[in-house]
Amino acid sequence: MRYILLFALALAAPATQATQSTTEKPLEIYFIDVEGGQATLFVTPAGRSMLIDTGFPGYQDRDINRILATMKQAGVSRLDDLLVTHFHLDHVGNAAALAAKVPVGTFVDHGDPVERDSKELLGPYDTARTSGKHLQAKPGDKVPIDGMEVTVVSAGGQHLARALPDAGAPNSLCAAFKPKETDPSENAQSVGVVIAFGKFRMIDLGDLTWNKEQELVCPNNLIGSVDLYLTTHHGVAQSNAPVIVHALKPRVAIMNNGAKKGGSPEAWQVVHDSPGLEDLWQLHYAMAGGKDHNTAEQFIANPDETTANRINVTARRDGSFTVTNERNGLTKVYKARSQ
Numbered sequence: 539m540r541y542i543l544l545f546a547l548a549l550a551a552p553a554t555q556a557t558q559s560t561t562e563k564p565l566e567i568y569f570i571d572v573e574g575g576q577a578t579l580f581v582t583p584a585g586r587s588m589l590i591d592t593g594f595p596g597y598q599d600r601d602i603n604r605i606l607a608t609m610k611q612a613g614v615s616r617l618d619d620l621l622v623t624h625f626h627l628d629h630v631g632n633a634a635a636l637a638a639k640v641p642v643g644t645f646v647d648h649g650d651p652v653e654r655d656s657k658e659l660l661g662p663y664d665t666a667r668t669s670g671k672h673l674q675a676k677p678g679d680k681v682p683i684d685g686m687e688v689t690v691v692s693a694g695g696q697h698l699a700r701a702l703p704d705a706g707a708p709n710s711l712c713a714a715f716k717p718k719e720t721d722p723s724e725n726a727q728s729v730g731v732v733i734a735f736g737k738f739r740m741i742d743l744g745d746l747t748w749n750k751e752q753e754l755v756c757p758n759n760l761i762g763s764v765d766l767y768l769t770t771h772h773g774v775a776q777s778n779a780p781v782i783v784h785a786l787k788p789r790v791a792i793m794n795n796g797a798k799k800g801g802s803p804e805a806w807q808v809v810h811d812s813p814g815l816e817d818l819w820q821l822h823y824a825m826a827g828g829k830d831h832n833t834a835e836q837f838i839a840n841p842d843e844t845t846a847n848r849i850n851v852t853a854r855r856d857g858s859f860t861v862t863n864e865r866n867g868l869t870k871v872y873k874a875r876s877q
């Protein structure tokens with residue numbers, strides 16, 4: 539009996555060391571340039587992976603190849619989770635093709651599409667998702683992945699019923715909110731998530747639109763604050779209402795715009811003016827923005843459509859994080875917030 543115990547301890551020792559070393563390692567996040575769509579890869583210290591959205595189909599497999607190249611560089615050969623925020627081409631575009639090339643653990647989406655075109659889009663994806671588990675996301679759900687916490691805050695037009703921990707304070711910006719017309723499109727159905735890694739928090743709301751954004755923060759801010767804000771809907775003015783952007787108080791924003799898609803001057807200004815924002819990084823120079831509504835050149839990953847540079851983020855459990863522009867190697871460290 540004693541020998542068995544010693545043997546068990548000997549086996550357990552290296553595992554304990556491995557666990558200790560992985561807690562020191564960061565979360566790696568890759569914002570892939572898909573020319574104004576979305577594709578964001580997360581890799582945990584233990585090598586678990588989640589991809590949010592899959593870029594556009596076509597263009598000689600441009601976006602799927604960029605995703606596969608990023609996975610290779612990140613050292614992942616499977617996706618533990620493939621989250622499709624909603625059924626528009628620039629998000630679900632390569633989901634089925636990707637699932638044919640790499641194993642997928644869980645497919646996460648909001649359920650049935652609400653647009654007829656989207657139902658047609660669902661076709662190949664519907665078949666693909668039978669190859670893994672399927673989570674029809676509801677607000678409050680956790681996306682199953684070890685090493686980080688991914689909480690669904692919006693899905694299928696619904697939003698969180700209760701505030702996230704340490705959130706829920708009244709939002710004084712609600713009084714000035716002006717609703718827009720109800721959005722009947724897939725955008726309003728977007729699966730939105732808050733991703734927490736230790737004290738680091740970021741938000742990705744897909745293409746969620748104006749009135750639905752407001753529901754998350756009025757009358758009480760159900761989300762709280764975030765360190766990193768991925769601009770909603772590629773930085774267009776139908777989204778990025780000040781009532782949510784300014785209540786989230788991001789330290790850093792990353793705009794997943796293309797040269798000719800997203801990055802509208804109005805939304806850019808809202809993000810730029812957010813209280814406490816230290817920097818705005820952009821995947822692309824936005825042609826619509828001109829010189830007054832683009833961030834400084836060194837924070838832009840792609841000046842035009844001839845390159846496909848990423849913006850990479852390394853997040854640590856103490857809440858500090860580093861952002862890197864792959865084009866020029868510019869790296870900036872954001873220290874943990876003081877408590």
Ligand SMILES: [Zn+2]
Nearest residue numbers: 575628745771
């Ligand atoms: Zn989109």
